[in-house]
Amino acid sequence: MENIPHAAREPLPSIPNRSQEIKVPFGERDGRLYPPGNVERGLACRCICPDPECGADLVAKRSSRGLPFFAHHNRSECKRGYETALHRMAKQIIDDAKAVTLPEHSVRVQATSPEGITLTGSADFPKRHVELRDIMLERRVERWVPDLSAKLKNKANIFIEIYVSHAVDGEKPEKLDNLFEINLSKLSEEVVSDLEKLKEAVLISAPRKWYRCSLYDDLDKARQARDLLRRRLADEKIKALDKRKAQEAADKREREINQNKLRMRSYYAEELEKLEAMTSPAGIIERHEALASDPQLLTAQQWVEAKFSALGISKNHTSPLVNIPSKGDWIFNTHPLVWQAFVLFGIIFKSQPGFTLHTATVLKTIEGRYGTLPWVKTLDKLKRSQKKQGEERNQWYADEGAWFLEHEENQAIISPYRVVIEYLDALSRPQTGILSRIHNSPKFTIKLASLNDYARFQAQREEEQASRIESLIEEQAQDEYRRKQKEKEKQETRDQRDLDAKRCAVELEAALYAGASQASFCPCCRSVFTTAVTECSECGQRQIRTMELNESELETLYHRVRCSPCLDRPS
Structure with missing residues (x-):
């Protein structure tokens, strides 16, 4: 066996779905398949369709994208031409290379003790590029016919299936040991049309998987994984034994405690x-x-x-x-x-x-x-x-x-x-x-x-309580008086603001009838000015507000003045 070549470690770009422009990517001549770029143009290629049910003459051409391809001569394209050609070419590439890359594989290992303790693990094997010997195409093995049969250097048999349109099904993947599949179903037209890229895909990089595999079961790495589990199993047996002893001791202690409880409780039963x-x-x-x-x-x-x-x-x-x-x-x-x-x-x-x-x-x-x-x-x-x-x-x-x-x-x-x-x-x-x-x-x-002291204490408490109640009533009365006074002052302030707003509205209306189109008023004392001012001459407020005057808004004049925020007098 050999190490995987460098090309196998380089991931390929994502492969788009196959185009239907190329109907037959390879032609058959004298039992071998050739790409259309490697033969003469036209009928001079002397190739036929590789589908045994067709066998029609092929014409070597080039597609609209410049890719060489085969077309059937004087008849419609057969339905299985692409699948059969790619399937046979993949087998031919492996047969010619006498090598292939095996899929990665994980051997599940298990160890079980007589006490029923079971440990599981795995021995993982990466992809490997291997030499093939005694390659046979479509050779019957018992009831099944794999695409390729071969032997490795260690005489182990392996079987290869090529997946173009149909994956392996039926009993074959369950019955044939060391059977793996190479998936070419999603190869792009560009890869299929380039023989070197196709070889790299078939031999190395195309997706592949094992169905059944005992190839690695007896290798050193798998045996070491089993030995490791057995050593761990011995440790687990010791741990289980210690745990069982601890549990038995705890159970015994609990029984003793319960017995002592019953004994002690019996002394105080009545x-x-x-x-x-x-x-x-x-x-x-x-x-x-x-x-x-x-x-x-x-x-x-x-x-x-x-x-x-x-x-x-x-x-x-x-x-x-x-x-x-x-x-x-x-x-x-x-x-x-x-x-x-x-x-x-x-x-x-x-x-x-x-x-x-x-x-x-x-x-x-x-x-x-x-x-x-x-x-x-x-x-x-x-x-x-x-x-x-x-x-x-x-x-x-x-x-x-x-x-x-x-x-x-x-x-x-x-x-x-x-x-x-x-x-x-x-x-x-x-x-x-x-x-x-x-x-x-x-x-x-x-x-x-003494009871006399208690009587005096209660009398004093009653006096203090009565005094507290009296003080509370008086305090509540004062609070009510202050509340009413405050409410009265608020109402007087509101009334005064109403009067000031009415007076201000009357003066603004007079200014309008006097011909003024604009006037100002003080938001504090509501004094009116028909000339531009920056400070109220009555209260000293400097935030003077200007109002446009017109007859259409005459009815809302008072409300606009009244609703204008009233500022406090400057200190």
């Missing part, structure tokens, strides 16, 4: 069952109804009302101080009004103003007096211990709580600490004023240490 019941609205309603039947509730209600009535505080002030609803206010073994009244009157109002109140101390006192639902304390303690453990280990569940509980369960666990601090926050609101929270800490400063 508490979690009660938590689930209390997360439903029905469970909370049932709990509040049970607390409402406590005899302490009626006693506490009467006691609180008596306290407020003694100071003349209306009942509507009771709600912001006691019986304030909050999430989980049912966790203590008494009604929320009872334990909140105890915090207010038994702890806060028995301290001094400025005393620092700790949430933990308040919670401890409430639990010591009334107690907390045991299962609530158990789950709260569990959640806090698990969060602390997670923070120490820098684990994800530090933000959740117990790692073996579901997210919804962790969220549903009520903290007695949070219940108390939420109530103390309610007493710190501006409208209540009893406490003041110290920044974001769980500590509060007592501001009002």
